[in-house]
Amino acid sequence: MKVINPATGATLRILRDDTRDTLQDMYMRLKVTQPKWAATSLAERMKIIARFSQLLQTHIERLAGILTSETGKPLQQSRNEINGARTRIQWMLDNAEKFLADEWVTNSDALKEKISYEPLGIVCNISAWNYPYLVGVNVFIPALLAGNAVLYKPSEYATLTGMEIESLLVQAGLDPNLFVVATGGKETGEALLTMKLDGYFFTGSYKTGKYIYEKVAGKMVPCQLELGGKDPLYVADDINDIAAVAAATADGAFYNNGQSCCAVERIYVHEKIYDEYVNAFVTSVRSWKLGLPTEEGVYFGALTRPDQLKVLEDQILEARAKGATLLLGGKRIEHEGNFFEPTILADVDNKMKVMQEESFGPIIGIMKVNSDAEAVELMNDTDYGLTAAVYSGSQERAAQILSQVNSGTGYWNCCDRVTAGLPWAGRKHSGFGATLSHQGLRAFTKTKSWQMKSE
Numbered sequence: 001m002k003v004i005n006p007a008t009g010a011t012l013r014i015l016r017d018d019t020r021d022t023l024q025d026m027y028m029r030l031k032v033t034q035p036k037w038a039a040t041s042l043a044e045r046m047k048i049i050a051r052f053s054q055l056l057q058t059h060i061e062r063l064a065g066i067l068t069s070e071t072g073k074p075l076q077q078s079r080n081e082i083n084g085a086r087t088r089i090q091w092m093l094d095n096a097e098k099f100l101a102d103e104w105v106t107n108s109d110a111l112k113e114k115i116s117y118e119p120l121g122i123v124c125n126i127s128a129w130n131y132p133y134l135v136g137v138n139v140f141i142p143a144l145l146a147g148n149a150v151l152y153k154p155s156e157y158a159t160l161t162g163m164e165i166e167s168l169l170v171q172a173g174l175d176p177n178l179f180v181v182a183t184g185g186k187e188t189g190e191a192l193l194t195m196k197l198d199g200y201f202f203t204g205s206y207k208t209g210k211y212i213y214e215k216v217a218g219k220m221v222p223c224q225l226e227l228g229g230k231d232p233l234y235v236a237d238d239i240n241d242i243a244a245v246a247a248a249t250a251d252g253a254f255y256n257n258g259q260s261c262c263a264v265e266r267i268y269v270h271e272k273i274y275d276e277y278v279n280a281f282v283t284s285v286r287s288w289k290l291g292l293p294t295e296e297g298v299y300f301g302a303l304t305r306p307d308q309l310k311v312l313e314d315q316i317l318e319a320r321a322k323g324a325t326l327l328l329g330g331k332r333i334e335h336e337g338n339f340f341e342p343t344i345l346a347d348v349d350n351k352m353k354v355m356q357e358e359s360f361g362p363i364i365g366i367m368k369v370n371s372d373a374e375a376v377e378l379m380n381d382t383d384y385g386l387t388a389a390v391y392s393g394s395q396e397r398a399a400q401i402l403s404q405v406n407s408g409t410g411y412w413n414c415c416d417r418v419t420a421g422l423p424w425a426g427r428k429h430s431g432f433g434a435t436l437s438h439q440g441l442r443a444f445t446k447t448k449s450w451q452m453k454s455e
Contacts, residue, residue, distance in 0.1 A: 001014070001015045001016070001017050001156060001159070001183065001184060001185060002014055003015065003070055003156075003159060003160055004070075005070065005072075005337070006070075006071065006072035006157075006302040006303060006304050006305070006306070006337055006338045007069075007072045007292055007293050007294075007301060007337040007338075007339075008292075008336055008337055009336040009337055012069055012070060012160065013160065015159060015183050016183065017183060017184035017185070017187065017188055018182045018184050018188050018191075019191070020191045020194075023151075023182060023188070023191050023192065023195065024195070026151060026180045026182065027122065027151065027195055027196075027197075029177040029180065030122045030149040030150075030151060030177060030178065030180065031122060031149075032177065033149060033175055033177035033178055034119070034121060034122060034147075034148065034149035034178065036175075037144075037147055037148075037149060037175065037178050038118075038119050038147035038148075040147070042096060042100060042101070042145070045144065045145055045147070046093055046096060046097075046145065047173070048144075048169075048172050048173045048174050049089060049092075049093060049141060049144060049145060049172070050089075050093055051171075051172035051173060052089075052168055052169050052171075052172035052174070053086050053089045053090065053093075054172075055168045055171055055172055056082055056085065056086055056133075056168065057082075057083075057086060059168070060079060060082050060083070061079075063078075063082055063161070063164055064078035064079045064081075064082060065078075065294075066160050066161055066164060067081065067132070067133070067158070067161050068293050068294060068301070069160075070157060070158055070159070070160050070161065071129060071130070071132075071157060071158060071161075071304045072257075072293055072301045072302030072303060072304050072337065072338065073256055073257070073259075073293055073301050073304075074293045074298045074299060074300075074301045075293060075294055075295075075296065075298075076296070077255070077256055077301075081131055081133050081134055082133050084133075084134055085133040085134050085136070085137045087420065088134070088137050088138070088141075088420040088436070089137055089141055091420035091421060092137075092141055092142055092145060092420065092441065093145075095421075095441065096142075096145045096441060098438075099117075099438040099441045099442060100117050100145065100146055100441060100442070100445070101117075102114050102115065102116045102117075103115040103116075103117075109454060110453065110454055111451075111452070111453050111454075112450070112451075112452040112453075113449070113450060113451050113452070114449075114450045115447055115448070115449060115450070116447070116448045116450060117146065117442060117445035117446075117447060118147070118445055118446050118447075118448055119147035119148045119444065119445060119446075120143075120146075120148055120198040120199045120221075120222065120444055120445065120446055121148060121149070121197075121198030121199070122148065122150075122151060122197050122198050122199075123139075123140075123143045123148045123149070123150050123151070123197070123198060123199045123200075123201060123444060124150075124151050124153070124192055124195070124197040124199065124200045124201065125139045125140050125143070125150055125151070125152045125153065125201050125202075126153045126189055126192065126200070126201070126202045126203070126204070126212070127152065127153065127154050127155060127158075127162070127203055128155055128158075128204050129154075129155035129156075129157035129304055129305075130256060130259045130261075130304065130360075131260070132154060132155070132158040132161045132162065132165075133161070133165075134418070135203045136152075136154075136162075136165060138203075138226075138424065138435035138436060138440065139201045139203075139435060139444075140152055140165075140179065142435075142440055142441045142443070142444050143201075143444040144174070144178070144179065145441070146441065146442075146444040146445050148198075148444055149177075149178045149179070150178070150179045150180075151180060151182060151192065151195075151197065152165075152166070152179060152180065152181050152182065153181070153182040153183075153184075153188060153192060154181065155204075156184065156185040157304050157305060159183055162181050163181055163183075165179075165181075166179055166180065166181045189212075193212060193215045193216055196219075197219075197221065198221055198222075199222040199223070199224075199444070200216050200221065200222070200223045200224070201222075201223075201224045201226075201433075201435075201443075202223075202224070202225050202226070203226040203227075203261075204226075204228075205227065205228055206227045206228055206358075206383075206384075206429040206430075206431075209225040209227045209431060212225070213225060222433075222443070223433075224431075224432070224433030224434075224435075224443060225426075225431035225432060225433065226261070226424070226426065226431050226433070226435060227261070227384075227386075227426055227429060227430050227431035228261050228358045228360070228384065228386070228429070228430065229261050229262060229263075229265065229358070229384045229385075229386030229387060229426065229430050230265045230266060230355075230356065230357070230358055230382045230383075230384040231262055231263065231264055231265050231266070231384070231386055231387045231388065231389070231407075231415075231416075232264075232265070232266045232267075232268065232378070232379040232382070232388050232389070232405075233249055233252065233253075233264045233266065233267050233268070233388070233389040233390070233391070233415055234267075234268045234269075234270075234369075234372075234375040234379060234388075234389070234390050234391070234401065235249065235267065235268070235269045235270065235273065235277055235391045236270055236372065236375075236390065236391060236392035236393075236394075236397065236398075236401075237270035237271075237272040237273050238392055238394060238397070239273070239391050239392060239393055240393055242273055242276050242277050242280055243280045243283075243284075245277070245280075245391050246277050246280035246281040246283075246284055247280070247284040248391075248414075248415070249264060249267065249281070249389075249391065249415060250281050250284045250285050250364075251284075251416070252264040252389070252415035252416035253265070253267070253364045253416075254285065254288070254299075254300070254342055254362050254364070255416060257300060257301060257302075257303055257340075257361060257362045258359060258360060258361050258362045258363065258364075259303070259304060259360050259361065260416060261386060261430075262386055262387045262409070262415075262416050262417075262418065263360075263416055264364065264389065264415050264416060265358065265359055265364070266355050266364075266365060266367070266378075266379075266382075267281075267364060267365070267366045268366075268367050268368075268369045268374075268375045268378055268379065269366060269367070269368060269369065270368075270369060270370075270371075270375075271368050271369065271370050274368045277366075278327070278344075278346055278366055282327050282328055282344055285328060285342050285344060286328065288300060288342070290333075290339070290341075290342070300339075300342055300362060302337040302338045302339050303338040303339070303340055303361060303362075304338070305338070306338045308338070308360060308361050309332045309338060309340055309361075311359070311360075312332075312340055312343070312359065312361045312362075312363050313331070313332065314353070315352075315353045315354040315357070315359060315363065316330050316331075316343060316345070316354070316363065318352060318353050318354070319345050319348055319352045319353070319354045319365065320345075322349070322351070322352055323347060323349075324345045324346065324347050324348045324352065324354070324365065325345065325346045325347045326343070326344075326345060327344040327345065327346050328341070328342060328343060328344040329341030329342050329343035329344065329362070329363075330343050340361060340362055340363075341362070342362040342363075343362060343363040343364070344363075344364055344366065345363070345364070345365045345366070346365075346366050347367075347368075348365035348366065348367050349367060350367070350378050350381050352365065355367070356381075356382065358384070372397070372400075372401055375401065376401055376404045376405060379405050380404070380405055380406055382428075383428055383429040384426070384428055384429050384430045385406050385407045385408060385426055385427030385428040385429070385430045386407060386408055386409065386426045386427075386430035386431075387407055387408065387409040387410070387411060387415070387416075388402060388405040388407040388409070388410055388411070389410075389411035389412075389414065389415040390402055390410075390411070390412055390413075391412075391413055392412070392413070395412060398412040398413070399412070406427055406428070407427060407430075408423075408424070408425040408426045408427050408430065409422075409424070409425075418436070419436075420436050420437070421436070421437055422436060422437050423435070423436055423437040423439045423440065424436045424437075425439075
């Protein structure tokens with residue numbers, strides 16, 4: 001397997017794909033070691049995870065450089081991701097004892113009843129390339145804290161980062177037979193689905209998530225899917241600063257080149273402020289620098305996957321053929337890497353692919369609406385249900401709109417953000433199950449009810 005730099009086309013490293021035999025060897029190592037880890041006190045587990053977090057900070061420049069080299073995201077955004085991962089880890093450390101300790105329901109002399117949270121066993125984490133640290137720590141940190149061993153398959157587009165995570169966990173004091181990395185692409189993933197693992201946690205596309213769910217259903221083990229989104233945003237006519245809202249929402253659409261499951265992918269704007277908002281939006285995006293992701297100050301780097309360039313081209317071609325107006329960008333950049341111009345389409349409608357199918361790139365469609373009711377109808381017109389955002393001068397108005405939108409997260413006057421204390425969960429084709437919050441800590445456990453009576 002070749003690891004390619006998406007900004008230059010250069011081969012960074014050639015790795016050997018894992019086979020069924022090497023994966024089985026990993027499994028046996030994990031199986032032998034996991035019971036010892038489960039018997040280790042939570043306090044000791046937490047110490048190791050805390051040291052891992054500190055190592056992320058100590059080596060942040062080297063780690064950010066590796067992440068940028070294999071994903072194409074700007075260097076500062078790579079630093080931001082690692083720092084964000086450390087923030088999430090700290091929340092988990094601060095709350096692990098509270099949510100993983102035994103929970104007493106009745107504690108009298110005559111009757112004692114409690115709930116204990118036991119580890120699942122060996123957890124399979126098939127992770128994503130767009131935020132390998134953030135989506136990774138959502139899974140493998142609470143899994144380890146809960147006493148599980150982890151068979152971790154990073155995306156083939158972020159394998160070097162996955163290997164660095166493994167190395168730092170070992171440096172932090174984790175037994176090397178508790179977190180192991182499976183290297184490879186589709187074939188490696190297929191092999192993992194045939195193994196006797198105790199839980200599957202996947203981050204990625206709906207198509208792949210659905211396939212995984214169907215393949216492992218007969219195992220009767222937890223299967224949690226964090227999938228994509230076609231996240232809508234509505235700008236109401238009562239906002240106070242149109243230019244500021246345009247800049248904030250543009251960042252929500254284009255951060256990490258739009259390669260975020262919770263990136264803004266559809267924008268609906270009240271007709272009273274539509275023209276002013278669109279002009280301010282275009283002005284903001286024009287001001288951001290595009291270039292090699294290793295250059296400081298660059299906002300738009302390279303797209304991670306070369307195949308996505310064609311997806312974007314097709315969406316733009318189809319939208320323009322149906323009447324959309326191209327305000328900015330619209331084509332790939334002639335360069336040895338995977339570069340695409342930031343693209344803004346106006347006069348779109350919900351029948352266009354750019355408003356229905358996940359784009360996962362630096363492209364956005366902006367549509368005019370005449371009322372809140374129309375906005376709600378259009379926001380719900382999707383197979384996905386990850387996030388939805390409303391910008392309005394009234395919290396009451398925004399809450400009324402968001403309460404009618406079928407999404408796992410609702411944003412008022414913000415977008416494209418994740419907080420460790422709140423569950424991260426999708427609906428419909430955006431998946432099911434939750435990471436983060438107390439639900440995310442307990443997702444890697446199985447409950448046991450204890451009923452104990454004195455004679």
